[in-house]
Amino acid sequence: MRQTKHKQATANEESMLRIFTVPEAPDSTLGRIEKEISQNIIGFLNEHVVAKEQLLGEIEKDFSNADVPENPHFVSDHTAFLLDKLVAQSVHTASPSFIGHMTSALPYFMLPLSKIMIALNQNLVKIETSKAFTPLERQVLGMMHNLVYANTDTFYDEYMHSERCSLGAFCSGGTIANITALWVARNNLFKATADFAGIAKAGLYRALMHYGYKGAVVLVSERGHYSLAKSADLLGIGRDDVISITTDENNRVDVNAMRQQAKALKDQGIAIMAIVGVAGTTETGNIDPLAAMADLADELQCHFHVDAAWGGATLFSKQYSALLKGVERADSVTIDAHKQMYVPMGAGIVLFKDPEISSNIEHHAEYVLRKGSKDLGSHTLEGSRPGMALLVYASMHILGRKGYELLIDRSIAQAQYFASLIQSQTDFELVSAPELCLLTYRYVPAPLKALLQCQDPILIEQINECLDDLTKYVQKRQRETGKSFVSRTRINPSVYGGQAITVFRVVLANPLTTESILSDVLAEQRELAKSSEIALPKLMSILAQWQTNS
Numbered sequence: 001m002r003q004t005k006h007k008q009a010t011a012n013e014e015s016m017l018r019i020f021t022v023p024e025a026p027d028s029t030l031g032r033i034e035k036e037i038s039q040n041i042i043g044f045l046n047e048h049v050v051a052k053e054q055l056l057g058e059i060e061k062d063f064s065n066a067d068v069p070e071n072p073h074f075v076s077d078h079t080a081f082l083l084d085k086l087v088a089q090s091v092h093t094a095s096p097s098f099i100g101h102m103t104s105a106l107p108y109f110m111l112p113l114s115k116i117m118i119a120l121n122q123n124l125v126k127i128e129t130s131k132a133f134t135p136l137e138r139q140v141l142g143m144m145h146n147l148v149y150a151n152t153d154t155f156y157d158e159y160m161h162s163e164r165c166s167l168g169a170f171c172s173g174g175t176i177a178n179i180t181a182l183w184v185a186r187n188n189l190f191k192a193t194a195d196f197a198g199i200a201k202a203g204l205y206r207a208l209m210h211y212g213y214k215g216a217v218v219l220v221s222e223r224g225h226y227s228l229a230k231s232a233d234l235l236g237i238g239r240d241d242v243i244s245i246t247t248d249e250n251n252r253v254d255v256n257a258m259r260q261q262a263k264a265l266k267d268q269g270i271a272i273m274a275i276v277g278v279a280g281t282t283e284t285g286n287i288d289p290l291a292a293m294a295d296l297a298d299e300l301q302c303h304f305h306v307d308a309a310w311g312g313a314t315l316f317s318k319q320y321s322a323l324l325k326g327v328e329r330a331d332s333v334t335i336d337a338h339k340q341m342y343v344p345m346g347a348g349i350v351l352f353k354d355p356e357i358s359s360n361i362e363h364h365a366e367y368v369l370r371k372g373s374k375d376l377g378s379h380t381l382e383g384s385r386p387g388m389a390l391l392v393y394a395s396m397h398i399l400g401r402k403g404y405e406l407l408i409d410r411s412i413a414q415a416q417y418f419a420s421l422i423q424s425q426t427d428f429e430l431v432s433a434p435e436l437c438l439l440t441y442r443y444v445p446a447p448l449k450a451l452l453q454c455q456d457p458i459l460i461e462q463i464n465e466c467l468d469d470l471t472k473y474v475q476k477r478q479r480e481t482g483k484s485f486v487s488r489t490r491i492n493p494s495v496y497g498g499q500a501i502t503v504f505r506v507v508l509a510n511p512l513t514t515e516s517i518l519s520d521v522l523a524e525q526r527e528l529a530k531s532s533e534i535a536l537p538k539l540m541s542i543l544a545q546w547q548t549n550s
């Protein structure tokens with residue numbers, strides 16, 4: 001750490017005004033600090049291992065003073081503190097052996113380009129604070145809309161820069177995108193009539209009274225993301241009104257079960273606010289049968305939303321876009337640019353098939369968002385917003401569709417390779433095969449793998465419970481050791497009759513992850529499993545007991 005200066009920074013008018021003035025000399029403090037930060041960050045990003053686990057409690061000690069500092073600190077001193085205490089203890093999401101989450105490496109150009117966004121500090125809520133950025137954001141929405149719906153040039157000419165409606169909305173992430181989509185669905189279902197002001201003005205209770213419904217629900221597979229429950233809560237229908245529908249052995253929603261459930265609810269006087277298809281489930285990356293769901297939505301005459309927060313970018317790939325067939329019939333679609341579009345955190349997108357539908361959530365105010373203005377804020381949930389669209393725009397140009405296609409195809413090929421590597425081991429079990437670049441698996445000592453084929457459900461259940469402990473142990477130790485990281489989750493594969501089991505979850509989105517890293521991950525897990533002092537001996541005693549009995 002840099003030596004703390006003895007000179008004390010002081011708060012006076014001159015010094016406070018100075019920190020808002022961009023220093024011009026190349027050798028200025030700014031230049032020096034920037035260089036130091038850049039070098040440090042690049043050093044951090046080039047480390048091949050995940051940061052050594054420091055107890056969270058220890059890190060908390062560095063961040064536990066509730067007093068606002070009385071006196072100013074020098075920027076250089078403060079930067080040194082941040083590099084030492086914050087950067088050094090951060091998670092290496094960019095490491096090629098960090099393969100457990102949807103957050104991974106960024107293209108290098110994001111770092112310098114994001115400076116433009118911060119330097120200009122535009123506020124996308126209204127034109128008056130974001131001239132040029134507003135048209136740019138509308139173009140990005142148009143490009144993404146085109147990717148999903150492939151409308152005509154005339155359509156985009158008419159709607160891209162229309163002040164009346166919007167092709168979609170930019171927001172901070174998939175959660176807000178899903179909330180916005182269901183908000184539109186709700187307001188469209190309970191729209192104004194000759195003798196009803198519409199739900200936006202009159203609220204849910206009066207809307208239900210007016211339309212004569214006993215309630216309203218959203219139907220989604222049991223693999224639906226928890227943000228849908230949050231949305232339901234916020235929109236006043238309640239978390240219990242997100243109805244979970246069973247899935248098949250590939251984690252895809254059972255559309256017939258959804259149909260029956262929807263019809264039963266309708267018969268009880270409940271309105272179907274929306275059915276939601278998942279394109280890339282968070283746990284296993286599977287895609288619902290979207291075309292069949294679009295048919296169902298037609299039958300039910302209800303809103304069809306597709307949560308493609310993770311899988312949406314698959315549309316860039318000619319080879320794999322067909323997996324999302326039917327998405328073009330969705331009334332709304334969520335895509336997270338900060339996931340498989342390799343844009344920094346804080347970039348979600350919701351798209352509307354019919355741009356006019358966004359008028360259901362339109363909001364105007366006198367000093368901003370005046371009627372007839374092109375302010376984006378009149379159709380968004382959020383108010384003040386940064387110019388993140390710039391980074392999506394840049395990325396779509398610098399990578400191009402073909403660049404994205406290459407990355408998507410590569411990550412799926414990588415997942416397929418890893419799946420076959422797992423299957424070729426005598427002591428690993430592939431639990432969910434990859435449809436996109438996600439898969440789940442677990443370590444199962446070879447003799448127990450054979451035993452799991454037996455016909456005794458009680459024995460299988462007992463083995464699975466011990467394996468859960470082993471998986472948890474290995475995942476935790478692997479994270480703490482810090483060489484690599486996979487996450488874990490619980491799923492209920494049909495091979496075990498619906499019993500929930502704990503599995504390793506891998507997301508292969510980092511283009512720099514190599515085959516040898518993947519082999520090392522398995523080798524490390526095997527070694528860690530052997531070091532287990534509780535779960536492994538327990539499994540071995542189950543095995544020994546079975547061998548004596550039979």
Ligand SMILES: *Cc1c(COP(=O)(O)O)cnc(C)c1O
Pocket residue numbers: 172173174175176178225227278280281282307308309310336348
């Ligand atoms: C990530 C994800 C979300 C939530 O997105 P955030 O950007 O984390 O708010 C919603 N649905 C699915 C399927 C996701 O993968």
